[in-house]
């Protein structure tokens with residue numbers, strides 16, 4: 001095949017993949033390149049690690065199906081960095097490379113009165129880590145853009161200071177890793193991992209409440225980094241003082257730098273966000289549609305995005321154009337997107353019955369093994385049986401962020417390979433879920 005032919009086939013595959021999975025489609029799909037297409041394998045080139053990660057996590061199946069449909073035979077698909085473009089430096093601590101979301105950048109963040117200070121402080125910190133606001137503490141209700149800003153700071157820091165070692169993780173992850181380190185008797189390894197970074201970002205630190213031992217460890221990590229002039233960035237659902245049972249000495253340290261609140265977006269900001277998110281997916285929604293959505297959804301930007309996703313899914317599966325009329329019907333629930341038969345509720349229903357736990361427990365902050373495992377299994381099944389994104393799945397399971405869901409999926413996937421019993425349980429659950437009558 002000539003280069004030209006390969007490129008044409010690849011362009012068809014991309015178009016097909018977009019049609020198969022519109023929810024995860026992004027405008028920058030058009031910037032991908034074909035590195036290799038031959039026999040049964042397709043290798044796709046992407047500009048950076050974050051997009052590689054996004055595509056591997058979200059789009060592998062749709063690209064495989066698309067490639068199979070276009071070429072007529074089984075094709076394995078992988079995504080890699082395009083070596084013709086500038087290769088990104090690999091950290092010596094491979095596993096420490098944060099998984100950054102390519103959508104969560106400063107460019108894609110709409111600034112308005114509700115988040116102006118938080119945004120400006122994040123930009124300042126990414127320009128001179130450890131020197132302006134330290135620690136930087138962002139707080140606000142769920143779905144207002146804290147995690148987005150944290151990713152943006154990391155991406156920007158990485159772009160500006162290639163060698164910077166960044167650790168980005170959810171507080172839940174920090175606590176879990178701390179507990180495993182204790183169990184495995186490798187506390188010093190844990191400490192080395194966290195105390196030698198240039199920037200430490202911990203999302204949702206309210207999770208530290210009532211975890212005395214983790215608070216103690218975190219306190220020492222904080223001091224080591226702070227004294228070394230390293231940047232610390234934290235987020236939470238409330239201000240340091242309002243986090244229940246947080247040690248006084250941590251509260252005071254969190255208040256040392258800048259504490260910045262994010263409020264719910266104003267109407268104008270919501271309209272702009274809908275337009276921004278639509279653009280990101282390569283869609284144009286007219287101003288009246290953006291205004292209609294912004295009027296319908298007020299407090300949570302994740303829901304604003306969810307409304308757009310629903311509209312998009314309805315438009316692509318019914319083949320209709322996005323009009324205000326269609327938007328009204330889709331969002332009033334009058335028409336539903338095809339191919340979305342299994343909902344997260346179907347999954348949680350089967351899983352809670354099987355493990356004899358309550359839905360409220362799955363959505364709670366409890367992390368005993370008897371709750372954590374069913375919760376992670378729900379995430380895994382939701383990921384494999386529905387079209388929901390990591391964010392959306394996390395939202396249904398107690399507002400957990402996408403890294404927690406990604407971690408859960410990896411863990412269960414691994415357990416499925418290593419443990420025949422887990423494999424059998426998953427098979428059984430899947431069977432029950434797909435047999436549930438769906439309305």
Ligand code: ADP
Pocket residue numbers: 104108109110111115140141142143144145146147148149273276301302305391
């Ligand atoms: P939080 O961490 O505060 O719960 P997230 O950062 O996960 O919220 O944001 C939820 C969703 O809303 C994300 O998809 C994010 O991109 C989007 N979002 C929030 N604020 C903005 C904004 N100002 N501009 C664009 N998107 C935003």
Ligand code: MG
Pocket residue numbers: 143146147148203401
């Ligand atoms: Mg968050």
